[in-house]
Every structure is written in structure tokens, then in C-alpha cells.
Amino acid sequence: MKFLLQITSSPFHSQGSITAYHFAKAVIEKGHRISHVFMFMDGVYHILQSKDFPTDELDICKRWRDLAKEHHIELSACINSVTKRGIENSSDFAITSYSAFVNAALEADRVLQFG
Numbered sequence: 001m002k003f004l005l006q007i008t009s010s011p012f013h014s015q016g017s018i019t020a021y022h023f024a025k026a027v028i029e030k031g032h033r034i035s036h037v038f039m040f041m042d043g044v045y046h047i048l049q050s051k052d053f054p055t056d057e058l059d060i061c062k063r064w065r066d067l068a069k070e071h072h073i074e075l076s077a078c079i080n081s082v083t084k085r086g087i088e089n090s091s092d093f094a095i096t097s098y099s100a101f102v103n104a105a106l107e108a109d110r111v112l113q114f115g
Contacts, residue, residue, distance in 0.1 A: 001032045004108035006101065007043035008115040011060045017046065018060055020114035021067070028071055036104045037064065039077040039093065044085060047077050047093040065092050076100060 005024060009016035024034045039046050046061050068075045076094040077087075078101070094100075105111045 001027075001109045002035045002107070003027055003032060004035055004101075004104050004111045005037045006111070006113045007037065007039050007046065008041040008113060010042040010045045012045065013042075014115065016114040017043070017064070018058065020112075021060060021063055023112070023114075024067060024073075034071065034073045035108060036074045036076065036101075037068065038096075038101045038104065039075070039081070040098070040101070041078075041081050042085075044077040044081040044087055046075075047082070047087060049092075068092070074104075 003024075005020050007017050007020050011017045020037075024037070027034060046064060048061065064075065067073060074094065075092060076096045078098055079095050080098065082095055
């Protein structure tokens with residue numbers, strides 16, 4: 001089964017991203033596939049790369065990047081959300097329109113949103 005995940009919450013102020021990450025790992029362990037993770041609204045803060053992330057906190061942004069590289073998951077962020085928040089581009093995330101999310105949803109077997 002192919003899953004598409006949408007994350008709408010900031011990685012710094014909510015458990016949504018951590019829950020989505022653990023869900024993704026469990027899905028992969030069961031032999032399913034995460035085809036795409038789309039960051040929307042405050043979820044676009046995942047594209048930030050902080051070099052000074054506290055060592056006693058889970059760096060969920062890095063975890064998503066590592067999981068995506070290991071399992072060939074496409075990471076993208078909504079261009080409108082990125083622009084509205086003044087975030088610089090990231091080489092690990094594609095900056096796309098919301099229509100890209102809709103197209104990915106049409107190809108997925110399941111779409112889940114985590115906020």
C-alpha cells in the first residue's frame with residue numbers, strides 16, 4: 001500500500017510530526033511505502049536546518065531527512081506556506097504548489113494528515 005502524509009504543524013510546537021514519523025517507520029516496517037511527505041501551513045518549518053539544535057531534544061527535521069534518503073521518500077513543502085513565513089529554500093525539500101499534493105493524493109492508496 002502506498003501512503004501520502006501531510007504535516008501541518010510546526011516541528012517545534014506539536015507532537016504531530018513525531019507521531020507522523022513513528023507512523024511512517026511502522027508502515028515501512030510492515031512492507032508498505034511512504035511515497036511522499038508534504039509540509040503545509042506551519043509544517044513548512046521542517047525545511048529549516050538548524051546547526052544548533054539542542055542535543056537533549058529530538059531533531060525531527062533531521063529524522064525526516066534521513067528517513068526520506070533511506071527509503072526514497074519525496075519531501076516537499078507548499079510554496080504559499082513557505083513564502084508566507086519567509087523561509088529560505090532547502091535542498092532536501094522540493095518547493096511545490098498545493099496542486100502537487102493533490103496529484104500525489106490521486107496516486108496514493110491512503111492520505112493521512114498530521115497536525
